[in-house]
Amino acid sequence: MILQKIKDFFSHPSKVQAYSLDQLEEVLLESDVGIQTTQALITSLRGKTNLAFEDVKNAFIQLWLPKLSSLERVIEPKTYPFVIMFIGINGSGKTTTLAKLAYQFKNHGKTVLAIAADTFRSAAREQLSSWAQKIGIEVFQGQKGADPSSVIYDGLKWARHQKSEVILIDTAGRLHTKVPLLEEMKKMKRVIQKVSLEASHEIWMVLDAHTGHNALNQCRQFHEALGVTGLIVTKMDGLAKTGMVLTLAEALALPIIYLGMGEKKEDLTPFKAQAFLERLFVF
Ligand SMILES: Nc1nc2c(ncn2[C@@H]2O[C@H](COP(=O)(O)OP(=O)(O)OP(=O)(O)O)[C@@H](O)[C@H]2O)c(=O)[nH]1
């Protein structure tokens, strides 16, 4: 996808014959792969004769594989309860991802409780309830307009009472630039830490793959405020600018846990570096 320009470059016979590394360098820069990647690729390709598209593809994958592989993370909790709070900007796919994950844990025989801490958007609680019904999990609902931290507090107490193994917390979408909303989330995190002392806590940021360049800013600010423990990139089934995953990997090196591949409950796949990189070259 982001590498369409490289493919085009090699699909013009005249260009291939007359190709030069300088021209390829120009194309790489236009393809949005970044200066560092471009320079590393050009260095690794120097001296090769009859350069073809496959050579660039293989060099690109070799270059990125070690870094991206180090960001894979398998979710097999060793201790329960396992608490995950989902955060991100509006419409990134938090609620849908929560539902998909609930479905996976449920299929592994775990008891799952979803806490509806998005008390802001009017249809949010109904959306989560409708998913929960489909999947067959319980939802802890707060009052509409309630303080999300207090909903989390009550929800976690309820989870303890119910002996829930996996607790998934849905939160309202918010911009990374809105300081009061970031402060609100910090408070939510403090509540989780306080109430579930013995549990493992995760904060997963859900990002839409179409976000483009702004993704880095978003991630950085959420991470600074909260200490994000993992990323989920959604809407990978569309024609996404997946290049932003590379930018994030380079700049922040946060684990990438799952990729969202559609709107159905089954459409969540663990992030695998090799498959991800191969996919960048499918047009
Ligand atoms: N194609 C596709 N659509 C997705 C994916 N994940 C979520 N969506 C869609 O994106 C839209 C927004 O998803 P939500 O889960 O409501 O997003 P959210 O982050 O909870 O939104 P807010 O609560 O309003 O901030 C919905 O129409 C989802 O069906 C995905 O992986 N692929």
Ligand SMILES: [Mg+2]
């Ligand atoms: Mg939502």
